[in-house]
Amino acid sequence: xxxxxxxxxQSADGAMHVSPIGPHVDRDQRHWTLKPFKSSHTxxxxxxxxxxxxxxVDDGLLMVQSVLGFCNPPHGSPPAQFEPSVxxxxxQACRALPLAIIAWDTSEERAIAQxxxxxxxxxxxxxxxxxxxxxxxxxxxxLSRRHFLDPSLLQAEFEKHRIIVEKTAGDRELQxxxxxxxxxxxxxx
Numbered sequence: 773x774x775x776x777x778x779x780x781x782q783s784a785d786g787a788m789h790v791s792p793i794g795p796h797v798d799r800d801q802r803h804w805t806l807k808p809f810k811s812s813h814t815x816x817x818x819x820x821x822x823x824x825x826x827x828x829v830d831d832g833l834l835m836v837q838s839v840l841g842f843c844n845p846p847h848g849s850p851p852a853q854f855e856p857s858v859x860x861x862x863x864q865a866c867r868a869l870p871l872a873i874i875a876w877d878t879s880e881e882r883a884i885a886q887x888x889x890x891x892x893x894x895x896x897x898x899x900x901x902x903x904x905x906x907x908x909x910x911x912x913x914x915l916s917r918r919h920f921l922d923p924s925l926l927q928a929e930f931e932k933h934r935i936i937v938e939k940t941a942g943d944r945e946l947q948x949x950x951x952x953x954x955x956x957x958x959x960x961x
Contacts, residue, residue: 774795792839805885830899833945851864
């Protein structure tokens with residue numbers, strides 16, 4: 773199964789790098805597999821420092837910002853704390869799971885990193901189910917693939933999810949929707 777979330781890694785200069793990721797994990801959450809593209813900052817960071825923190829979030833805006841790179845320098849980073857034995861922990865996350873890379877397969881375009889999981893850190897209660905947040909998660913995934921998807925598909929999906937977001941959103945979700953619209957270069961309503 774794939775769980776969508778946000779991964780923090782440490783860059784060469786020690787700064788936090790934030791990226792969305794969907795690790796493969798078994799239902800018992802014992803076996804975690806990351807599949808970063810070898811051309812990505814995430815891969816470079818994991819190769820240099822084989823530890824990361826996977827975050828479960830309930831914030832559609834944070835997810836969209838992570839796709840767009842707004843959580844990384846020079847834009848600024850969300851509040852986080854660095855723990856040397858764990859890594860960077862995002863304050864806005866619900867849960868954080870330290871991961872240590874124990875094996876690599878770099879034979880394909882997407883490297884495969886087998887991970888050993890630490891202990892979950894409970895940071896805040898999960899806020900609850902919200903249709904706008906789920907639509908923003910879907911839009912964030914599409915946004916991360918925008919370079920190889922048909923623009924008409926992206927626009928159609930945006931319109932489908934826009935209706936859901938506008939019906940069920942709060943301020944943060946509406947802000948995230950605006951960021952998605954701008955990133956897809958769609959005209960304002």
